[in-house]
Amino acid sequence: MRTGDELPELEIAITRTLIVAGAIASRDFQDVHHDAESARAKGSPDIFMNILTTNGLVGRYVTDCFGPAAVLRKLAIRLGAPNYPGDTMVLTGRIEDVDGDTAVVRVVGANGIGRHVSGTVTVSVPQQPPSPQPGGTP
Amino acid sequence: MFEGRPAVSGGVGKDPVNEPMIRHWCEALGDTSAAYAGPDAVAPPAMLQVWTMGGLSGNAGRSAAYEELLGLLDGAGCTSVVATDCEQEYLRPLRPGDRVTFDSVVESVSGPKSTKLGTGYFVTTRTDVRVDGEPVGTHRFRILKYAPVRTYAPSVPSRAPETPTGQKPQVAPTSTPTPTRPRPVINRDNAGFWDGVDRHQLLIQRCLGCRALRFPWLPGCNACGSGDWDTVEAGGDGTVFSYVVLHHPPFPAFDPPYAVGLIELAEGVRIISNVVGVPYDKVRIGMPVRLEFVRYEEGQPALPVFRGDLPAEVGG
Ligand SMILES: [Zn+2]
Numbered sequence: 001m002r003t004g005d006e007l008p009e010l011e012i013a014i015t016r017t018l019i020v021a022g023a024i025a026s027r028d029f030q031d032v033h034h035d036a037e038s039a040r041a042k043g044s045p046d047i048f049m050n051i052l053t054t055n056g057l058v059g060r061y062v063t064d065c066f067g068p069a070a071v072l073r074k075l076a077i078r079l080g081a082p083n084y085p086g087d088t089m090v091l092t093g094r095i096e097d098v099d100g101d102t103a104v105v106r107v108v109g110a111n112g113i114g115r116h117v118s119g120t121v122t123v124s125v126p127q128q129p130p131s132p133q134p135g136g137t138p
Numbered sequence: 139m140f141e142g143r144p145a146v147s148g149g150v151g152k153d154p155v156n157e158p159m160i161r162h163w164c165e166a167l168g169d170t171s172a173a174y175a176g177p178d179a180v181a182p183p184a185m186l187q188v189w190t191m192g193g194l195s196g197n198a199g200r201s202a203a204y205e206e207l208l209g210l211l212d213g214a215g216c217t218s219v220v221a222t223d224c225e226q227e228y229l230r231p232l233r234p235g236d237r238v239t240f241d242s243v244v245e246s247v248s249g250p251k252s253t254k255l256g257t258g259y260f261v262t263t264r265t266d267v268r269v270d271g272e273p274v275g276t277h278r279f280r281i282l283k284y285a286p287v288r289t290y291a292p293s294v295p296s297r298a299p300e301t302p303t304g305q306k307p308q309v310a311p312t313s314t315p316t317p318t319r320p321r322p323v324i325n326r327d328n329a330g331f332w333d334g335v336d337r338h339q340l341l342i343q344r345c346l347g348c349r350a351l352r353f354p355w356l357p358g359c360n361a362c363g364s365g366d367w368d369t370v371e372a373g374g375d376g377t378v379f380s381y382v383v384l385h386h387p388p389f390p391a392f393d394p395p396y397a398v399g400l401i402e403l404a405e406g407v408r409i410i411s412n413v414v415g416v417p418y419d420k421v422r423i424g425m426p427v428r429l430e431f432v433r434y435e436e437g438q439p440a441l442p443v444f445r446g447d448l449p450a451e452v453g454g
Pocket of ligand 1: 345346347348349350359360361362363364
């Protein structure tokens with residue numbers, strides 16, 4: 001865990017099912033997240049992912065990368081281009097800062113029309129005992 | 139006037155933190171972390187807000203001030219809402235059985251902002267979440283309450299059912315009038331220019347005192363002050379002197395992104411118009427362009443625009 005480390009990217013298919021399931025699992029019943037006709041009447045070409053689902057996916061991305069012992073401390077995101085059905089979002093991350101066992105990770109999720117989400121995640125990863133390294137490289 | 143006022147006072151989570159809702163969330167998001175299952179399960183931290191959601195039965199505990207704010211924005215036509223920012227801090231993990239309480243305060247309300255979705259107001263609230271009176275997390279949330287700038291036609295046209303009784307159908311098909319482009323303001327100082335446009339001529343003014351060319355049209359010469367002039371017709375060759383790409387806010391009848399060029403004509407004067415024939419992100423300073431007239435709307439004059447050419451692809 002070093003400043004500048006890149007996280008492996010995670011590709012997420014933005015299906016209608018994911019958008020609706022995420023909205024309902026987050027108890028967000030705003031019609032723009034499940035009712036395409038209502039979404040169009042409100043100026044959107046289709047339903048789109050709610051912010052709670054995006055937030056959850058960003059959290060999942062970071063804990064997937066750092067393992068089950070990782071503890072999220074802060075999660076701050078800003079939304080840009082909406083996630084519409086049929087698109088794909090690619091999450092990428094880079095460690096911006098490390099302080100002891102805590103890292104600040106810059107995360108970006110890009111879809112076919114632009115940057116859906118950008119944000120920073122502060123995550124603590126409890127130190128594991130150092131594994132012996134062959135060759136004794138410090 | 140709303141900043142600092144409570145949005146929710148003494149809110150209580152409708153459900154205690156519980157395994158089924160955690161499982162449904164993980165299932166929906168494809169989160170397979172071992173931390174959220176089993177006897178020592180914690181809730182995914184990003185669920186913090188979920189435990190405060192009112193759901194279909196509404197948000198009890200919303201303050202009169204917050205309802206008034208939302209009502210005012212609705213009244214101003216800002217009936218649509220979209221979340222733009224979420225900042226959460228987690229002080230300790232939530233576990234099944236925890237029952238959250240929360241208080242929200244309006245941190246800020248922006249002035250009217252022009253956005254791609256429409257003009258609206260950003261409203262930021264901060265929510266403090268507690269369990270047994272102890273803080274467990276905070277949650278800052280920003281929404282845009284906006285007046286939608288456009289609506290999309292239904293994908294399946296809702297056809298009015300034929301009713302033999304002649305009764306009005308219950309659902310009338312919605313028809314949005316096609317927005318039109320702004321019309322040119324034609325006055326005695328520029329009427330000659332628009333007359334030229336009608337004939338597909340781009341006319342440049344020429345001072346009869348000092349022969350200087352000028353564009354756009356003006357009643358007098360900047361160089362010598364003479365009010366006498368005639369015109370010369372532009373040959374049509376030019377180069378992109380500068381340009382911008384308009385992404386937002388969108389204007390009715392225009393479809394961003396598109397490139398607007400400041401074109402230097404071969405005659406030396408500059409004119410602002412659209413650059414066409416080249417993807418908006420391929421327009422470059424110095425790119426040669428050629429005048430053409432394009433009619434964008436029935437019954438309106440064809441307008442002078444400039445067509446660029448991409449360098450030919452080298453075949454392999
Ligand atoms: Zn002159």
